[in-house]
Structure formats: C-alpha cells, structure tokens
Amino acid sequence: MVDADSTEKFKKYMNAEKNRINDALEEYFQFVLNDVKDNEMIKIVRELRNYTMNGGKRVRPILIATAYRMFGGKGDEIYKAAISIELSQSFFLIHDDIMDRSDLRRGFKSFHRKVEEMLGDIKDKEHMAESLAIVAGDLAVDYSFDALNRSDFPLDIKYRAMGELIEIIKTTGYGEGLDMFSSAGVKLKMNDLIRLHLRKTAKYTLEGPLLLGSYLAGKSENLNALKAYGNLVGLAFQLHDDVIGLFGTQEEIGKPPKSDVNEGKQTLLMIKAIEKSHENDRNFINGCLNSGDISDEDFERLKNIVKQTTSFDYSRWLIDRFIEAGKRYADRIDGNQEQKDFLKWFADYLVSRKY
Amino acid sequence: MVDADSTEKFKKYMNAEKNRINDALEEYFQFVLNDVKDNEMIKIVRELRNYTMNGGKRVRPILIATAYRMFGGKGDEIYKAAISIELSQSFFLIHDDIMDRSDLRRGFKSFHRKVEEMLGDIKDKEHMAESLAIVAGDLAVDYSFDALNRSDFPLDIKYRAMGELIEIIKTTGYGEGLDMFSSAGVKLKMNDLIRLHLRKTAKYTLEGPLLLGSYLAGKSENLNALKAYGNLVGLAFQLHDDVIGLFGTQEEIGKPPKSDVNEGKQTLLMIKAIEKSHENDRNFINGCLNSGDISDEDFERLKNIVKQTTSFDYSRWLIDRFIEAGKRYADRIDGNQEQKDFLKWFADYLVSRKY
Missing domain, CATH: 1.10.600.10 (Farnesyl Diphosphate Synthase)
Structure with a gap:
C-alpha cells in the first residue's frame, strides 16, 4: 500500500x-x-x-x-x-x-x-x-x-x-x-x-x-471530509495502538508490554474477546484486567484467547476498513493535492508499527 | 477606618x-x-x-x-x-x-x-x-x-x-x-x-x-497606580491571611487551625520569629514546621514565641502600612470615583477578619 x-x-x-x-x-x-x-x-x-x-x-x-x-x-x-x-x-x-x-x-x-x-x-x-x-x-x-x-x-x-x-x-x-x-x-x-x-x-x-x-x-467551512478523515484514521490509530500494547515489544510500546493489562485497560481486543468467550475464559480475562500484576503465564494465555476468539482479527479488519475509508475521505477534501497525498500516506504510516 | x-x-x-x-x-x-x-x-x-x-x-x-x-x-x-x-x-x-x-x-x-x-x-x-x-x-x-x-x-x-x-x-x-x-x-x-x-x-x-x-x-495604559494598589493590598491580604491561619478559629480559617504549621508553611510570622529568636526557640520553631502533626501544647508555645518576638506586631504593622499605601494609590487611579471609593473600602475590608 x-x-x-x-x-x-x-x-x-x-x-x-x-x-x-x-x-x-x-x-x-x-x-x-x-x-x-x-x-x-x-x-x-x-x-x-x-x-x-x-x-x-x-x-x-x-x-x-x-x-x-x-x-x-x-x-x-x-x-x-x-x-x-x-x-x-x-x-x-x-x-x-x-x-x-x-x-x-x-x-x-x-x-x-x-x-x-x-x-x-x-x-x-x-x-x-x-x-x-x-x-x-x-x-x-x-x-x-x-x-x-x-x-x-x-x-x-x-x-x-x-x-x-x-x-x-x-x-x-x-x-x-x-x-x-x-x-x-x-x-x-x-x-x-x-x-x-x-x-x-x-x-x-x-x-x-x-x-x-x-x-x-x-x-x-466545508470541512466535513477532513473531519471524517480525522475521526476514521484516529479510531484506526487507537485500535492499532491497543494491538501494539498487547502484542508489541517493550521497545515498540515504550513501556512494559503488560502495562495496558495491568492498568485494567478495556480495549476493543478485550471487549470482543470477552463477548466471544465462554464463561471460563470470560472470567479469566476479567481476572487478568483486575489483577494489577499479571504473571507471564497468564499474559501468554490471555494473548492466545484474544487470537483464538478472532478478536485479534476483528481489530485488524476494522483498522483496515477505517484506514481505507479515511483515505477515500482525504481524496474529497477541498484542498491542495500535495497535502492530501501526504494525509493518505500518513493514514497507512500511522498503523504501520509492527507487532 | x-x-x-x-x-x-x-x-x-x-x-x-x-x-x-x-x-x-x-x-x-x-x-x-x-x-x-x-x-x-x-x-x-x-x-x-x-x-x-x-x-x-x-x-x-x-x-x-x-x-x-x-x-x-x-x-x-x-x-x-x-x-x-x-x-x-x-x-x-x-x-x-x-x-x-x-x-x-x-x-x-x-x-x-x-x-x-x-x-x-x-x-x-x-x-x-x-x-x-x-x-x-x-x-x-x-x-x-x-x-x-x-x-x-x-x-x-x-x-x-x-x-x-x-x-x-x-x-x-x-x-x-x-x-x-x-x-x-x-x-x-x-x-x-x-x-x-x-x-x-x-x-x-x-x-x-x-x-x-x-x-x-x-x-x-496608565495603569501603574492600579497595579501598585493591587500589589500592596495583595501583600497585606496574604500577611493577614497568615495571621488568621495561626491565630484564627477553625471557622475563620475554614480548616483546622494547625493546618498551616502542619503543612510546614513558611510565613512572615515564622521567618521573623526565627530571625528574632535565640537558638533554642529557633530550633523549636523549625521542629514545629517539620513535625507534620504539632501537639496542642507545642502549638500554644509556638504562638507565644511569635508574640514575644514581636513578629506578630511586625506583621500587623506591615499590613497597616501596605493597606494605607494601597489606598493612597487608589486615589491616584485615572478612573471613576465611585469604584475608587469601593477599592479603598475594599482594602480595609480584606483585612478585617478578626483573630
């Protein structure tokens, strides 16, 4: 892309x-x-x-x-x-x-x-x-x-x-x-x-x-396309950040990989995984978010559940949809092409950190 | 007045x-x-x-x-x-x-x-x-x-x-x-x-x-007299507030009477009392400010030292001087008399809370 x-x-x-x-x-x-x-x-x-x-x-x-x-x-x-x-x-x-x-x-x-x-x-x-x-x-x-x-x-x-x-x-x-x-x-x-x-x-x-x-x-005036771009790409950026926060390295995140979980952060990854889980896993996820200090073993199990429930794929799918829609709106902005091209590139760039 | x-x-x-x-x-x-x-x-x-x-x-x-x-x-x-x-x-x-x-x-x-x-x-x-x-x-x-x-x-x-x-x-x-x-x-x-x-x-x-x-x-433009009024009356107000903070009742202060001391607040009252004290009392005052939780007995002794060293009178003297000078500056403001009269009255009012 x-x-x-x-x-x-x-x-x-x-x-x-x-x-x-x-x-x-x-x-x-x-x-x-x-x-x-x-x-x-x-x-x-x-x-x-x-x-x-x-x-x-x-x-x-x-x-x-x-x-x-x-x-x-x-x-x-x-x-x-x-x-x-x-x-x-x-x-x-x-x-x-x-x-x-x-x-x-x-x-x-x-x-x-x-x-x-x-x-x-x-x-x-x-x-x-x-x-x-x-x-x-x-x-x-x-x-x-x-x-x-x-x-x-x-x-x-x-x-x-x-x-x-x-x-x-x-x-x-x-x-x-x-x-x-x-x-x-x-x-x-x-x-x-x-x-x-x-x-x-x-x-x-x-x-x-x-x-x-x-x-x-x-x-x-006439800034609706720009606003739509901002909201869509912003949402994608946050979802991507949450994925990095769970699956990234300390270097990528800038703080210890377990931080989000230890802070009890409710991300789309967690909410979707809870929605798609049976009671056992559901309780386990909520327990992880309440623990404040998750063990290495539980952290691995948590990540596995997020993948198995397709919650991981769902976030990635949404990120792609939002980025694509954002880029379409960028094309419709009533402004200079050079900066519109940058905004389109920038949408992809924002979600390009690897995990 | x-x-x-x-x-x-x-x-x-x-x-x-x-x-x-x-x-x-x-x-x-x-x-x-x-x-x-x-x-x-x-x-x-x-x-x-x-x-x-x-x-x-x-x-x-x-x-x-x-x-x-x-x-x-x-x-x-x-x-x-x-x-x-x-x-x-x-x-x-x-x-x-x-x-x-x-x-x-x-x-x-x-x-x-x-x-x-x-x-x-x-x-x-x-x-x-x-x-x-x-x-x-x-x-x-x-x-x-x-x-x-x-x-x-x-x-x-x-x-x-x-x-x-x-x-x-x-x-x-x-x-x-x-x-x-x-x-x-x-x-x-x-x-x-x-x-x-x-x-x-x-x-x-x-x-x-x-x-x-x-x-x-x-x-x-031409706001120097107003600024001087503000600074002088402001200083007087703070000094008066510190006096209230040490000698006022809980009702006057709005929080427990010992709060200022327990917070280790360095007021003119304290600085002047330290300056005018011998070593024994000086150490006592510093001890009070560091205690974090002064006893009733020490609080009374502290207040006595502040009075005996004339630190109390010094603060009151300064408050009066600042208020008087502030009022003289109010007269010189290049504005309507009605509000100038209010400012003069207000200077006295600000330091009228009893202790």
Whole structure:
C-alpha cells in the first residue's frame, strides 16, 4: 500500500517539519525561562523543556502545519502556533503518568519520577514529586494557550483557533476521565469505547490538529471530509495502538508490554474477546484486567484467547476498513493535492508499527 | 477606618455583584453539562459545578467587574468574562488540596474527598478519587479560557484579556511550585517570601483581576497606580491571611487551625520569629514546621514565641502600612470615583477578619 518513493519523500517532509517545530519549541521555552525568577522553579521548567523536547514524532503539530498549507496558508508563523499542541501533550502526559502511576514514558522516566530523582533527600519525596508534576502539567497547559495567543495571525482567525484548542483539551479531558472510570472497572460497551476513542484519540491526535491548522489558514467551512478523515484514521490509530500494547515489544510500546493489562485497560481486543468467550475464559480475562500484576503465564494465555476468539482479527479488519475509508475521505477534501497525498500516506504510516 | 454607611453600601454592592456572577456561572455550567455525553463524566462535572457554586465571596470577579466600570465599561457581558477567574480558582483549589492532602476546603469536603465519597466500592479508591480530581481541575482551567473566549467583546480587547488570564495562571503556577518547595523545607528568605506572595496572592487575587477588567473596558495604559494598589493590598491580604491561619478559629480559617504549621508553611510570622529568636526557640520553631502533626501544647508555645518576638506586631504593622499605601494609590487611579471609593473600602475590608 505504501510505496517506497512516497515513504522516502514524506518521511523527509515529516523530518523537516519536526525540526522546525522543535526550533519553535526551543524558542518558546527560552522565552519562558527568561521570565521565571525562582531558582527552584527554573529547575522545574527546565525539566519540562527537556521532557517536551524529548517528545516523539510531533505528528500533531505536523498535522496542524499540513492542514494549514493544504488550504493555502504560507510562511513560518504556523510553527509558533503549532507547538501549542505539543505543550498540551506534555500537560496530558505528565498528569496521565501520575494517574496511571507510570514510571516510564517514551522509554524515559516519567516526569514525576524525573522530578523525584532531582529532589534531594527530603521527607515525603514521592508525594512532593507528584505535586510538582501536577504544577508542571498545569504550567504546560497555560503555555499551550500562551503560545497560540502570542502567534501572529489575524485576530478573528486566532480567536477561532483558540476556540478549537479549548475544545480539544475539553474533549480530551472527558476522555481521560472516562478512561479512569474504565480502569476502575466501570464496564464499557462497544459504543462507550468508540466514544472514548473518538474523544481521547481521534479528536486529540487527528481531527483537532487538522481543524486548528485549517482555521489558522482562514478556512472554516466545508470541512466535513477532513473531519471524517480525522475521526476514521484516529479510531484506526487507537485500535492499532491497543494491538501494539498487547502484542508489541517493550521497545515498540515504550513501556512494559503488560502495562495496558495491568492498568485494567478495556480495549476493543478485550471487549470482543470477552463477548466471544465462554464463561471460563470470560472470567479469566476479567481476572487478568483486575489483577494489577499479571504473571507471564497468564499474559501468554490471555494473548492466545484474544487470537483464538478472532478478536485479534476483528481489530485488524476494522483498522483496515477505517484506514481505507479515511483515505477515500482525504481524496474529497477541498484542498491542495500535495497535502492530501501526504494525509493518505500518513493514514497507512500511522498503523504501520509492527507487532 | 471603615465607616458603617460605606460598609453597608459596599456590602450591598458586593452581594448584588456576587449574584450576577453566580448566575453567569450557573449559565455556563448548564451549557457545559449539555455538552458532556458520558454519564460518569456528567457526575464529575456536576460535582465541579457544586464545588464552584459553593465558592465564597467572589472577590476576584467582583474586582474584574469593578475595574471594568471604573474605566467606563457598560452592560452585563462582563459577568460572562469575569467567571473565568472563578473557574481558574476551582482549578487551583482542587489541585492544591491534592498537593496539600487537605480533606477540607471552605468548611466543606475538598474535591477529591467529595469524589471519593461519590465513588462506590472500588479498588484503589483514594488514588482514583485523586486522579479524577486532577482531571476535573484540568477541565476547570479549560473552562476558564472557554468562558473568556466565548464572552462577547471586541477581538483586540479579548485578545489582551486572554493574555492577562494566561499570565495570571502562569504566575500563580510559579507561586504554587515555590510554595511546594517551601513546604518541603527549602528555606525562604524575606525577599523570596515577598516574591511568593506577589506571585501567588497579589497577582492572582488583586492585580490580575483588576487588569483583566481594565483591559476588557478597553483601558490598557496608565495603569501603574492600579497595579501598585493591587500589589500592596495583595501583600497585606496574604500577611493577614497568615495571621488568621495561626491565630484564627477553625471557622475563620475554614480548616483546622494547625493546618498551616502542619503543612510546614513558611510565613512572615515564622521567618521573623526565627530571625528574632535565640537558638533554642529557633530550633523549636523549625521542629514545629517539620513535625507534620504539632501537639496542642507545642502549638500554644509556638504562638507565644511569635508574640514575644514581636513578629506578630511586625506583621500587623506591615499590613497597616501596605493597606494605607494601597489606598493612597487608589486615589491616584485615572478612573471613576465611585469604584475608587469601593477599592479603598475594599482594602480595609480584606483585612478585617478578626483573630
């Protein structure tokens, strides 16, 4: 599906965009650091900078910049606005890792663990580190709005983009909360799960950034095909991520392979496997999700059940359907061909991690 | 200093403003609740509404509305913008109580304790409640930006106000962090403490809201007297709050009288008492701040030391000086007399709680 020439071209494009985004992030953090007057807080904001700079592939700001160009946007100011989504990302990940009690993120220490290491020998260190991480996350979301607010776009355009950033963060917050309830054992039905994915992944990673970029280009109507692309590819990305989370290696996942199960995460893989199982296996799966610390043996048995019930194949089939439909919508977007081609390639790319 | 006639007039004014602000808050939460689709999250957002509606005297949005009118602003749209600061307030208080492990706020249960009560019999309930409280706080700050962004003001004015709200939240975040370090035992010098108070109280409670209201009225220059008023009265308010925190009753403080000491809070009262003490008492004070659970007897001894070292009188003297200076600056503000008179009365009112 993905030919080597396009892949080379678009990876090069992503890399170039990533560098511009990292430059804009560095510049923003430099500005912020000049403004902090307290030695202790300078350390925290520096950690936040390092954490943010270490952050992955920058797909969200790349989508912002891509949508912007697709609808005729020009110039480099877009990167100053696009980093807002990476600053929000730091906000979400930092708080998320506290909530999930994760020690790792992207293969590095999670933010609160990093702060814990930074703090000397003080009493109640773990709680203190988590508290400072809450504050750092709170600062990051404020920086996110700040970066967008400072970017130089016509006010009516910036106003609409601000509304979209607010919407993205709100929607993702609802998704986070729902996710917590789900981890705590509130049983999700299929439509709850889809809504969760639409909120927490599709809006946040695909649709929201694409709309933000569109608005910044002054395009605010006739965006239904773009929205459909975002939602479909976003759903596929989440389902693929869940498959990786169960069948991938630690390197692919960025945290221990059992994490999803130990967090009690209700994925389509689990819900479908439960639906297709007899009582014995059903109880076993629920037991695994409640265990908090699954054994190697049970983990293998769980994966086998997911395969035998065809739940695994069902997820893969859905991923393919969503990606194909998303690409068809990409063709219908009322924008420049170059970026539409990228979006089509990007849909495949997003689900190309192996497991 | 405060004559009875003015007090009656201005308390009536504050009450009328408070009602308008509460109406605007109710309206905003109604709008938000219509938008949440998940039963579980509806419960959380309802709790957030109740928590926010229970919130005190609304001094910050009243200051926004007052500054707005002082510089010629008309009409009711200001209340829709002014609630943004109360939504931020919920954000800060909710996260603050998690960080401070407080069970109480404003005499009611703190937000995470309220959520804990709401959650049924689930595993790991305390952590789950705290996690949902983190998410609720995150939503509240997003709502804060949302309320301001939706209010109907000319775009250039709204843009400047948005910048100020971002600044308020940023500054308060730095103050929160510094406060954490201070509670963890990083020793504050007098100037660190003043900076902390300027960040965490003066900007957040006085100067920021006053500037926000001014900007919304279209006034963005010649604001130095207003800023000086905000900083001086803000400092006085914080010092007074610290005095109440040590010498007030549970009813006045809204949480147990020993809380500040048990949290290891370094106040001017403590720093000055340490400075004026001999080694024995100095060690005793530091021991109290590190104890985490001070005995009744030690608490009484601590209060006596604070009085004997004249630290108590010093704080009271500073409070008076700051209030008087603040009032002189209020006279110099380039705005309507009616609101200037209110600000002068308000300075005294802010430090009128008895101890």
